Amino acid sequence: MSESILKSSLKMRVRFHECDPLQIVWHGNYLKFFEEGREDFGKKHNISYLDAKENGYSMPVIKSVCEHKLPLKYGDEFEVETSFVNAEAAKLIFQYKIFSSGKLICTGETIQVFTDKNSELVLNNPPFFLDWKSKMGLI
Amino acid sequence: MSESILKSSLKMRVRFHECDPLQIVWHGNYLKFFEEGREDFGKKHNISYLDAKENGYSMPVIKSVCEHKLPLKYGDEFEVETSFVNAEAAKLIFQYKIFSSGKLICTGETIQVFTDKNSELVLNNPPFFLDWKSKMGLI
Amino acid sequence: MSESILKSSLKMRVRFHECDPLQIVWHGNYLKFFEEGREDFGKKHNISYLDAKENGYSMPVIKSVCEHKLPLKYGDEFEVETSFVNAEAAKLIFQYKIFSSGKLICTGETIQVFTDKNSELVLNNPPFFLDWKSKMGLI
Amino acid sequence: MSESILKSSLKMRVRFHECDPLQIVWHGNYLKFFEEGREDFGKKHNISYLDAKENGYSMPVIKSVCEHKLPLKYGDEFEVETSFVNAEAAKLIFQYKIFSSGKLICTGETIQVFTDKNSELVLNNPPFFLDWKSKMGLI
Numbered sequence: 001m002s003e004s005i006l007k008s009s010l011k012m013r014v015r016f017h018e019c020d021p022l023q024i025v026w027h028g029n030y031l032k033f034f035e036e037g038r039e040d041f042g043k044k045h046n047i048s049y050l051d052a053k054e055n056g057y058s059m060p061v062i063k064s065v066c067e068h069k070l071p072l073k074y075g076d077e078f079e080v081e082t083s084f085v086n087a088e089a090a091k092l093i094f095q096y097k098i099f100s101s102g103k104l105i106c107t108g109e110t111i112q113v114f115t116d117k118n119s120e121l122v123l124n125n126p127p128f129f130l131d132w133k134s135k136m137g138l139i
Numbered sequence: 140m141s142e143s144i145l146k147s148s149l150k151m152r153v154r155f156h157e158c159d160p161l162q163i164v165w166h167g168n169y170l171k172f173f174e175e176g177r178e179d180f181g182k183k184h185n186i187s188y189l190d191a192k193e194n195g196y197s198m199p200v201i202k203s204v205c206e207h208k209l210p211l212k213y214g215d216e217f218e219v220e221t222s223f224v225n226a227e228a229a230k231l232i233f234q235y236k237i238f239s240s241g242k243l244i245c246t247g248e249t250i251q252v253f254t255d256k257n258s259e260l261v262l263n264n265p266p267f268f269l270d271w272k273s274k275m276g277l278i
Numbered sequence: 279m280s281e282s283i284l285k286s287s288l289k290m291r292v293r294f295h296e297c298d299p300l301q302i303v304w305h306g307n308y309l310k311f312f313e314e315g316r317e318d319f320g321k322k323h324n325i326s327y328l329d330a331k332e333n334g335y336s337m338p339v340i341k342s343v344c345e346h347k348l349p350l351k352y353g354d355e356f357e358v359e360t361s362f363v364n365a366e367a368a369k370l371i372f373q374y375k376i377f378s379s380g381k382l383i384c385t386g387e388t389i390q391v392f393t394d395k396n397s398e399l400v401l402n403n404p405p406f407f408l409d410w411k412s413k414m415g416l417i
Numbered sequence: 418m419s420e421s422i423l424k425s426s427l428k429m430r431v432r433f434h435e436c437d438p439l440q441i442v443w444h445g446n447y448l449k450f451f452e453e454g455r456e457d458f459g460k461k462h463n464i465s466y467l468d469a470k471e472n473g474y475s476m477p478v479i480k481s482v483c484e485h486k487l488p489l490k491y492g493d494e495f496e497v498e499t500s501f502v503n504a505e506a507a508k509l510i511f512q513y514k515i516f517s518s519g520k521l522i523c524t525g526e527t528i529q530v531f532t533d534k535n536s537e538l539v540l541n542n543p544p545f546f547l548d549w550k551s552k553m554g555l556i
Contacts (some may be wrong), residue, residue, distance in 0.1 A: 015317075016317070016443075017310055017313060017443050019437060019439060021198065021436045021438065023435070024199070026433075026434045027170065027199070035293070036293060060163070060207070061166040063207065064167075066202065066203050067202045068200065068201045074438055116155070117262070151446055154452070156298060156304050158299045159297060162299045165295050167295060174432070174433055209332065213299055305477070306448035306452070306481075309444065309448065338439065338441070338444070339444040342483050343481070345479065345480045346477070346478065
């Protein structure tokens with residue numbers, strides 16, 4: 001249920017230098033689009049305090065997946081739909097769908113963990129994250 | 140069995156511009172390292188004719204996965220181990236392991252398909268790919 | 279005079295993966311911002327037909343310069359001001375200024391030439407470019 | 418005179434994702450090659466201690482220029498020749514020439530300054546840099 005609520009959608013356009021000799025977006029650049037989607041989500045749902053410096057945490061990506069259905073070309077406009085997946089573990093999970101002209105271009109997922117100032121993995125959800133979840137009605 | 144034979148290993152070093160404000164390799168750049176590993180594999184095992192232009196095929200990546208265990212920093216030397224996964228379907232599947240100083244940094248996988256000159260998906264293994272598989276004792 | 283008329287201004291924001299371990303935009307990424315500025319200029323002033331495929335020309339960049347005054351950090355909003363420099367030779371010259379919070383971040387310039395379908399340098403201004411210049415009151 | 422002595426030469430190969438839809442290296446990527454050349458120079462001539470952290474200095478690039486003569490394509494092998502320009506001011510100036518198959522591909526220059534721990538510009542050459550210059554017979 002929460003998944004259907006906590007989404008954001010960001011419009012972007014393919015830059016020339018994001019395309020490869022096959023005239024399409026180089027597959028690795030979709031992770032950049034996901035990152036933009038994730039940040040857009042943070043702005044819309046007020047988790048910008050997730051910022052490492054303010055809370056003493058970093059949130060490195062420990063897994064990323066991207067599945068391509070259709071290519072994007074230079075100049076194409078597209079939309080990154082970012083959905084929050086409410087996990088119990090101390091992880092930030094986002095799922096992505098990229099659409100262009102009404103067609104599904106790709107789907108993806110990233111998983112982030114929390115590390116503290118000593119770069120040590122944090123096993124429990126940090127207080128600021130629990131606060132946010134609570135505010136959002138997720139717990 | 141074939142998996143243990145068909146591997147390649149490429150030494151690389153982290154470039155400054157591949158690192159992010161967290162002082163580590165930006166997660167999306169690992170797909171660049173995988174691509175280098177894949178190409179290195181092609182050179183060592185003579186599948187450079189897989190090249191789109193010569194055979195009339197392209198091999199777009201349709202899925203990529205990367206799981207991070209440890210970070211890499213600027214200047215770190217590492218090794219990309221690329222293994223061919225012998226699939227029956229008309230797909231090119233590679234698995235990757237990146238090591239640095241004897242430690243596992245990340246694992247990954249990419250899946251590529253074949254498309255023809257009209258960018259149409261090719262459902263059967265192209266002749267040149269079957270030839271290569273045969274030469275390598277994979278079929 | 280024309281220089282003061284033919285400008286465009288594009289708002290952008292620094293992406294995380296555009297920053298380096300010094301926590302600032304990696305210097306080479308400013309050429310990406312200039313490219314975005316150039317394209318924005320093309321949209322606003324109708325030189326999108328400059329596109330290689332439609333007119334049989336490519337416009338490779340043969341020189342680029344960037345001078346940095348102040349750094350940009352992750353999340354900073356900035357503006358790329360792109361100005362057309364009206365040259366007589368068969369060249370496209372753009373000058374750039376990037377501003378953030380009212381401060382000058384950097385200046386730059388790119389020079390492009392025209393090449394034909396055989397990748398040969400075109401010494402005279404192509405007809406479509408002269409047409410555009412004429413429409414814009416530049417000749 | 419010193420210029421002819423203090424050089425380094427690094428062999429590289431064009432990666433697929435460094436090329437753009439025109440099938441050539443995207444012009445902005447040459448700044449990555451220059452950076453690699455610069456680092457290679459540092460290794461060969463022992464200025465790796467120039468590293469910001471160890472000496473408390475950063476060396477941001479304040480100007481970069483690249484002039485293109487010929488394009489590079491995917492897979493092309495090339496050589497980055499990096500030359501130190503012995504300036505009196507507190508600046509690090511490098512000039513670059515990239516060659517491939519005996520042909521000059523491009524030339525370039527970067528200028529770096531020294532900043533201290535407070536990100537303030539350092540107007541005089543830092544001691545470690547003077548030491549290095551002295552060892553190299555440049556002063």
